[in-house]
Structures are given as C-alpha cells and as structure tokens.
Amino acid sequence: MNGDSVLNRFPQLFGGLFALSAAIVIGSFIGAGAIREVKSANDVLTVTGSAKRPIRSDYIIWRASVSSQQPTLAAAYQETKRYNTRIQSYLKQKKVPSEAISFTSIETSSVPEILPNGRESGNTIAYRVIQRLEVRSDQVDQITALSRQANDLINEGIPLQSNPPEYLYTQLAKLRVEMLAEATKDAKARAEAIANSTGNRVGAIRNARTGVFQITPRYSTEVSDSGVYDTSSLEKDITAVVSVSFGME
CATH class of the missing domain: 3.30.110.170 (Protein of unknown function (DUF541), domain 1)
Known part of the structure; x- marks a missing residue:
C-alpha cells in the first residue's frame, strides 16, 4: 500500500525512471553497434x-687500360699510342663497331727517385702514361668472349689490364x-x-x-x-x- 501511495504521490518520478532505463538500454544497443562498425572499419x-x-643481361660494359713507363714523357706517350693503335686494330678484327669503343684522356704522372732512407730525392726518374678504354654494347655474348680473349694482346707484348665486364639489364x-x-x-x-x-x-x-x-x-x-x-x-x-x-x- 505504501508503494502504491508513493507512485500515486510522485507519478513524475516513476515516469523519469522509466525514461532513464529505456535510454540506457537504447544507448547500449547503439553503442554496441557503433563499436562493431568501428571494429569492422579497422x-x-x-x-x-x-x-x-x-x-x-642485355647490355655489357667492358673496361681495360694500357700503360707505359719511360725515361721521358714523350717516349711513354709514343709507346702508349702504339699500344692503342694495335688495340683498335684488334677490336676491328673482332667486328666491334667503332662507335662502341671509347678512349679516355691520357693520364700522366712522374715517378720520383726514392732514396735508401725511403724519402724522395726530388728527382724524376721516369714518366708513366695510362690510357683507359671502354666498350659498351648490346652484343653481350660477343663482348664477353672478347674480354676473355684479352690475353691475345698480352701475348703480343701489349700490357693490357682487363677488368671483369659489367652486365646490365635495360x-x-x-x-x-x-x-x-x-x-x-x-x-x-x-x-x-x-x-x-x-x-x-x-x-x-x-x-x-x-x-x-x-x-x-x-x-x-x-x-x-x-x-x-x-x-x-x-x-x-x-x-x-x-x-x-x-x-x-
């Protein structure tokens, strides 16, 4: 009876509690759905x-060099020039197109005299000239074989220093x-x-x-x-x- 009197006396309180409970239930349902959506999105x-x-590889680069050391710079240059002429002739014999061959500028250096104590005397006893060459081609097998035949020139007395070819893919x-x-x-x-x-x-x-x-x-x-x-x-x-x-x- 007391309960009925409370509800009768405070009907607004009952209505508010009901609305609050419904809001909590609905909010929980919406929140759970939102969490599921967020979880699914992430x-x-x-x-x-x-x-x-x-x-x-469809492209090859082969590099080599020759050098000469002589008492005078002119003699070293002339000998290097002779080496280059023979190398170009050899490459032509091997059917390497001239446009595939390039020579760098000649490098020169002096060779100092070394005293017994390991110091330089200030005198020059010789001159060294180096000429580097490069062959670039898409004829991979041909230039690969050529690089392996470099000893042909060495056997002729040409001091050729041959580097391993570089193989590229274009x-x-x-x-x-x-x-x-x-x-x-x-x-x-x-x-x-x-x-x-x-x-x-x-x-x-x-x-x-x-x-x-x-x-x-x-x-x-x-x-x-x-x-x-x-x-x-x-x-x-x-x-x-x-x-x-x-x-x-």
Missing part, C-alpha cells in the same frame, strides 16, 4: 607478397611494373589463405607499400634493406616485394 590484414623472375622500368602486379596478386593469395582459415573474407586494399628490388646473381640468397643491383653476372634473378593491407569482411 579490421585489416597486412601480408607481404613477392615475385621473382630470371633475367639475362628493361627494368617495364619489368618493375609487371612484377609489382605479380607481387600484389601473391599478397592477395596469401591473405585469402589466412582469411579462409578464420572464416573471413578479404576485402578491398586499404594500403600498399612497395619494397626495394633485389637484382642478384642467379640462385643467390643475397638481400639488402637498400636493394641489390648485381652487375657481375650475366644470368640474374630479380625479386619484387610489396606489403599490402586488406580490409576484412
């Missing part, structure tokens, strides 16, 4: 995809685009494998970040955070890596 899966292709710009697409497909396949195991589905790409390209000798395991560009090998592997974040459904 639910992403980040995976790394990669793609690898074998490539064969189609990298086009290949990078193709390989990034392949790496992204690989990332999606990995994401789908993970999502399927948890009963989810992979949605749209939220973010993608490309890594550095690794151009290494064939079958090499060498990697670097800053990327690798091998020029020592004719046959290479190129690897692209991409990190992709997918939305989850």
Whole structure:
C-alpha cells in the first residue's frame, strides 16, 4: 500500500525512471553497434607478397687500360699510342663497331727517385702514361668472349689490364611494373589463405607499400634493406616485394 501511495504521490518520478532505463538500454544497443562498425572499419590484414623472375643481361660494359713507363714523357706517350693503335686494330678484327669503343684522356704522372732512407730525392726518374678504354654494347655474348680473349694482346707484348665486364639489364622500368602486379596478386593469395582459415573474407586494399628490388646473381640468397643491383653476372634473378593491407569482411 505504501508503494502504491508513493507512485500515486510522485507519478513524475516513476515516469523519469522509466525514461532513464529505456535510454540506457537504447544507448547500449547503439553503442554496441557503433563499436562493431568501428571494429569492422579497422579490421585489416597486412601480408607481404613477392615475385621473382630470371633475367639475362642485355647490355655489357667492358673496361681495360694500357700503360707505359719511360725515361721521358714523350717516349711513354709514343709507346702508349702504339699500344692503342694495335688495340683498335684488334677490336676491328673482332667486328666491334667503332662507335662502341671509347678512349679516355691520357693520364700522366712522374715517378720520383726514392732514396735508401725511403724519402724522395726530388728527382724524376721516369714518366708513366695510362690510357683507359671502354666498350659498351648490346652484343653481350660477343663482348664477353672478347674480354676473355684479352690475353691475345698480352701475348703480343701489349700490357693490357682487363677488368671483369659489367652486365646490365635495360628493361627494368617495364619489368618493375609487371612484377609489382605479380607481387600484389601473391599478397592477395596469401591473405585469402589466412582469411579462409578464420572464416573471413578479404576485402578491398586499404594500403600498399612497395619494397626495394633485389637484382642478384642467379640462385643467390643475397638481400639488402637498400636493394641489390648485381652487375657481375650475366644470368640474374630479380625479386619484387610489396606489403599490402586488406580490409576484412
């Protein structure tokens, strides 16, 4: 009876309590839905995809040099000039186009006299002249063979210093685009494998970040955070890596 009298005496209080309870229930429901929406919006899966292709270098640079040391600068220069004439004739015999061959400016230096105590006397006992040459070509096999036959000139008495060839690949710009697409497909396949195991589905790409390209000798395991560009090998592997974040459904 006392309870009835309270409700009768304070009907506004009952109405306010009911409204407050309803607001709490409705607010809780809306809040839970909002949390689910936020969770869904932030639910992403980040995976790394990669793609690898074998490539064969299509451009070669071969560098070499000759030098002469004589009592006079003129004599050293004349001897070096004679060496250059023979080298150019040899390259012509090997069917190397003249436009593929370049010679640098001649480098000269003096050779000082060294005293028994290891100090220089101030006198010059000889002069050294160096001439460097470079062959650039897309005829990779031809110039590779030529670099290995440099001892032909050495056997003639030409003091040729031959450097190992540098092998380049000129189609990298086009290949990078193709390989990034392949790496992204690989990332999606990995994401789908993970999502399927948890009963989810992979949605749209939220973010993608490309890594550095690794151009290494064939079958090499060498990697670097800053990327690798091998020029020592004719046959290479190129690897692209991409990190992709997918939305989850």
